[in-house]
Amino acid sequence: MxxxxxxxxxxxxxxxxxxxxxxxxxxxxxxxxxxxxxxxxxxxxxxxxxxxxxxxxxxxxxxxxxxxxxxxxxxxxxxxxxxxxxxxxxxxxxxxxxxxxxxxxxxxSARTINRKPYKGGKLPAKAIDNIHQAATGAGISGCSLKLLENSAKDAAADIVALSDRLVFENPLLHRFLFDHIRWNPEEAERTRDGLDIRTLELAPADRMLFPLLKNYDLVRFIRMFGATRVIAANARKLMRSSSAAGIITIADTSPENWLNAGRMLERIWLEATRQGLAFHLMTGITLLVQRETTQGLDNSNLSLVKKARILLSKASGSELPLALLFRIGTCDQPTVRSLRFKMKV
Missing domain, CATH: 3.40.109.10 (NADH Oxidase)
Incomplete structure (x- = not known):
């Protein structure tokens, strides 16, 4: 053994x-x-x-x-x-x-994130049943799944729009993102962590402009002309292109429940992979909402977080903490998969 x-x-x-x-x-x-x-x-x-x-x-x-x-x-x-x-x-x-x-x-070994635009359409009833069975099949306690379809996705789309705005309106989130971008295949292979730029699935024009956004002074300047709202609109469009949004809530914020939310997430993602469905975890702001400190967030950031908290309650239909948010649907295969560290034990 x-x-x-x-x-x-x-x-x-x-x-x-x-x-x-x-x-x-x-x-x-x-x-x-x-x-x-x-x-x-x-x-x-x-x-x-x-x-x-x-x-x-x-x-x-x-x-x-x-x-x-x-x-x-x-x-x-x-x-x-x-x-x-x-x-x-x-x-x-x-x-x-x-x-x-x-x-x-x-x-x-096949599971991966897919950030491409999805093709819309409804999930088959059997697929929905299988996803719910995957979420509950291991007897994981302290968390639950809700799938949103059709117009119910709108609140989820507005949430991810706020999330992407925050990445470019908060210097700490912005720096963390760009510290983890791997700009070419050689860098991705050397580090075997972070985000290979190709996994972002940027359109050709966006791929050319994206390196400029690494300069936060430039980002702060173009914000005055609505640039971050354009970024937010793209995130909203991506969520609306999906067949469904998924929400995992937890009974309370104990460490055990965060672990169980991760276990449930993986089972759902694996089931989606089995069915040939694309999956995109879009969850940063759900974690910001649960922070019990305002450190690192200015008043404008906190205003966006407050809006997100209201939308999260609307989308989930619950006051329970919302741990994770994702989209699921059909689309072309992702360009590339993220690498992993070589195993050390």
């Missing part, structure tokens, strides 16, 4: 993470894997109380649990096994078991 531990970890690191920061570290001891957070990997405003990283760790855990079943292992999972070390996220102990054909296993 030990031969499969490395394969289980390899499945784990295929999980999504904010700006492809990959905030994980693994320790292996026999048939045990300990998962640790690396806080310096994600220092964004989004990662208040490491919640963005906890979502990523949850997705990583779900991949490992799926892979374990494929490789004839039973996994005993424990969150935060050492309370004195808050960076020790989880411990997985493996024992021999019968191999199970988990339908999500092959989707782990």
């Amino acid at each position: 030990k031969d499969y531990i490395q394969k289980i970890i390899s499945a784990g690191i295929m999980a999504p993470s904010g700006d492809n920061c990959q905030p994980w570290r693994f320790e292996q001891d026999g048939n045990r894997i300990d998962l640790f957070n690396v806080p310096e990997r994600d220092t964004s405003l989004y990662n208040y109380k490491q919640r963005a990283s906890l979502i990523a760790h949850g997705a990583c855990i779900e991949n490992m649990l799926i892979s374990a079943r494929k490789h004839s292992c039973r996994a005993e999972l424990k969150y935060f096994p050492m309370p004195e070390n808050e960076q020790h996220i989880a411990r997985l102990n493996f024992t021999p078991g019968e191999a199970e054909e988990d339908p999500f296993f092959t989707a782990i």
